[in-house]
Amino acid sequence: MPPRCQSRGQISSATCSRPQPASESTKRQGSTLVTHNPNAITALRSDLAGELRADDQGRRVAVCGWINARREHSQHLAFIDVRDHTGVVQCVVDNAHDLRSEYVVRVQATVTRRAAETVNPNLATGEIELKDCEVEVLARSDPPPIQIDARAGVDENHRLRYRYIDLRSERMQRNLRARALVNSALRAAMQRQGFVEVETPFLIASTPEGARDFVVPSRHSPGQFYALPQSPQLFKQLAMVGGIDRYYQIARCLRDEDLRADRQFEFTQLDAEASFVSQDDVLAFITEAVGDATEVVTSERTGEIPRLTWLEAMERFGSDKPDIRFGMELCDLTEVFATTDFNAFKAPSVKGICEPAGATKTRKQLDELTDKAKQWGAKGLVWMKVEPDLSLTSPVAKFLRDDEKQALVARLGAEPGDLVLVVADELARARHVLGLLRLELGRPAVNEGSLSFLWVVDFPLFEGLDETGAPIPAHHPFTMPNMADLELLDSAEPGVLLKVRSQAYDLTLNGWELGSGSVRIHRPDIQRKIFDLLGITPEEARQKFGFLLDAFGYGAPPHAGFAFGIDRLVALLVGEENIREVIAFPKTQSGADPLTGAPTAIDPRHLDELGLRLSPDPR
RNA sequence: GGUCCCGUGGUGCAGUUUGGAGUGCACGCUGGCCUGUCAAGCCAGAGGUCGCGGGUUCAAAUCCCGUCGGGACCGCCA
Known part of the structure; x- marks a missing residue:
């Protein structure tokens, strides 16, 4: 030939x-x-x-x-x-x-x-x-336990046990290759924007805040432990002090918290930090990177990513990661019931949502919704069906005045056949419960329809007060307050403190939190004030974050950063509802790996070497 | 810590509500037939601790209690 x-x-x-x-x-x-x-x-x-x-x-x-x-x-x-x-x-x-x-x-x-x-x-x-x-x-091959082109679904535990066969499927091949494309697109985008890839250690000191650490016992120093990083947070800030100017890394992060469809112990983030930048600079960097990643998988470019303030997100959607693909927004009814005689509505906040054409629900379905609302923390849930003449059918209708009912219908823009749900409670709880009810009733599958990216900005600096009355940081204690709110920090009023906005921001996609970031405090005076407010004494601060504070004493540039979850991004880009579908070897909800059998017991001699002894009945 | 769903030949299911012989479907597997299929077709066959333990009953895949495993969610995840 x-x-x-x-x-x-x-x-x-x-x-x-x-x-x-x-x-x-x-x-x-x-x-x-x-x-x-x-x-x-x-x-x-x-x-x-x-x-x-x-x-x-x-x-x-x-x-x-x-x-x-x-x-x-x-x-x-x-x-x-x-x-x-x-x-x-x-x-x-x-x-x-x-x-x-x-x-x-x-x-x-x-x-x-x-x-x-x-x-x-x-x-x-x-x-x-x-x-x-x-x-x-x-x-040769034994008859495979999984048929590669199975026409029906295969039990996921079974797939994970034989993951090496499952990976042969078109679906897993597509997902993992899409993930590889995203990784390289992100690297290219960050490098194009002047970011330098810097690796950070896996065996680090445990830091007290945040999620539960995975720990690794030290053989050299029995009784001492390393922690696996929840994120490279402190190291990337040190890199800024070190003059790296723009750092990024595709970083593995580990958090020992309960697993979900969108959470694994181990996950991967695009982690970034830059010096001499504003919040807008960071959002632009990340928008560019996310846009490239989206384009390389979907061949479509995300346009400008819309922004909502945290306050608006909470008011309209009852969530700091709102799914904006559908309406059913929360409606404030506190004014409507300001003078009500109905005891259940005599609450700091009364809010409602309106489900279009939702009035067909049965009593049983409504009872189930009420049960869920209670499980989510509400004292109760009031439902009302909107009749053709806009009157309301509800167990509590007789307790409400006509003007209240009319105002409620008008406020919600309710139409005949709609279902109205009302929660009266503390503000935060009313928002939370209605936000969850909204998702329950109206949310499309996370992988359906458009990709709706959203920036949520102006997070509060504090998310509440602990038992001692000290404010709880919403992000982390190095988050820069909004400069316009700086004077509010001097207020002794807890209510005023909770109004202080921070320069912290989240990126969400179809109701999933992709990631978050903030402008960091680089001024020792502001940092001292924040620690003060948080009830962290200088001694405690020194003990917990001493090396970072030391570093900041030697010329820290103003800096800001961001990190977002690549597992979640890729899952949504390829239309998966679960990040396990874009991870080659994930773990089950209980944290086990059916393939390798992890976690396993270890040899007693190994324990001995580490100076460890198991309690008699470690569950 | 909590709520809900699932567990039946190798795989995916039906059967459980209303207890009556391991009863059924599809895929796969083994053997045979078949010279243009393509998720081939036809014939025959093998393959079961109904997750596990206990209870109720003359009798349990089915009802009850417990437990293990998987999944979804709430809490948790600065």
């Missing part, structure tokens, strides 16, 4: 830095050094199964992969589909009796156009097939 010169580029040996073929028998054939994809060529193959096309007709090729399906017609004709990560190609063989599902094979064959009536339009390689096949079995 004469060498064919293909239009897609010729591969010379000089461009191929891979190891040379191990032996003559595995050497690729001279004429097959022409391919669609330079990266396809290895010692064992010339092409990828899913990339062969009609214009490869006549080429002698070698493809490697797994047997996806076998169709035996007789002892003289059979088909096998060979699958690799690019797709499948059909091979025509005489006898496939010994070629079973998931066997790993190398097929040397000639690309042949199919007869018109046997073309398979559902297959990218459907116009061709491989003939004159020499099939070499590279590895």
Whole structure:
């Protein structure tokens, strides 16, 4: 066969830095050094199964992969589909009796156009097939516990136990490759904007605030522990003091908190920090990076990301990570019931939502909603059905005055057939419960419809007061207050303190918190004041964050940063509802790995070496 | 710490409400037939601790209690 010169580029040996073929028998054939994809060529193959096309007709090729399906017609004709990560190609063989599902094979064959009536339009390689096949079995397989193209779902625990097989699925291949594209797009975007990738340690000192730490016992210092980082927070600030100017890292973070669909013990963040910047600068950097990541997966660019203040988000959506893909916004009714005789509505705050066409709910469904509202902390839930004449049907209707009912309907813009839900409580609780009810009743699946990014800005500096009356930081204690609110810090009134805004901001997507950041305090006087307010004595501050405070004593540039979860971003970009679908080897909700069996007991001698002894009954 | 859902041949399900023989479906597996299929088709076959333990009952996959595992959520996640 004469060498064919293909239009897609010729591969010379000089461009191929891979190891040379191990032996003559595995050497690729001279004429097959022409391919669609330079990266396809290895010692064992010339092409990828899913990339062969009609214009490869006549080429002698070698493809490697797994047997996806076998169709035996007789002892003289059979088909096998060979699958690799690019797709499948059909091979025509005489006898496939010994070629079973998931066997790993190398097929040397000639690309042949199919007869018109046997073309398979559902297959990218459907116009061709491989003939004159020499099939070499590279590895046999037991019948796989998971069918790769399972038509029904497979139990997730089972998938995780055999994750190495599950990863062969088109879904997992797509997700992990999308994730790789996102990672490289993020790196490119950050580097283009002048950020420097700096790695930070995994074995660090435990810091007292925040989530529960994973800890690692020290062999050299028995009784002492390292913590695994919840984030590189302190190190990235030190990098700023160190003159890095712009730091970023695709960082693994570990937090020992209960798991959810959007939470794993271990997760990955794009972590960034920059010097001499404002909040707007940071939002611009991140918007650029997120835009590139989105584009590389969806081929569409996110435009300007809208902003909401925290206060507006809480008032309108009852959440600091509002899902703005649908309406049903919260409506304040406190004024409406300011003079009510109905005891249940005599509360600091009365708020409601209106579900369009929600009045068809049964008494049982409404009771279930009420139960949920109570579980979420409400004292109770009042429901009202809007009748055709805009009157209200409700167990409590008789306690309300006509003017109150009319004003309520008007405020909510309720229409006949709607369902109105009202919660009267402390402000924060009313917002919280109604925010959850809104999601319960109206929220589309997280992966449905558009990608609605949203910046939430102007978070409060403090999220509440602890038992001693000291304010609780909403973000972390190094968050810079809004300069316009600086004087409020001197107020002795807790109510005033809680109104202080911070230069902290979150990025959300379809109701998931992607990440957060803040402008940091670099002025020792402001930092002292914040510690003061938080009830942290100078001694405590020194003990907890001494090295950072020391560093800030040697010329800390004004700086600000951000970090967002790559697992969550990728999941939503590829339309998954669960970040486990974009993590190669995730853990179950109880933190176990069904594949490796982790966590496991360790050898008593190992414990001894670490100076550890287990309590008699460690649950 | 709490609420809810799920657990039945290798896989995914139905059966549980109203107790009556491990009864059924699809995929897979094994053998056979079949020369153009492509999630091939046809025939035959193998394969079960109904998660586990206890209770009620003449009788439990089914009802009750407990427990283990998986999932969703609340709390938690500065």
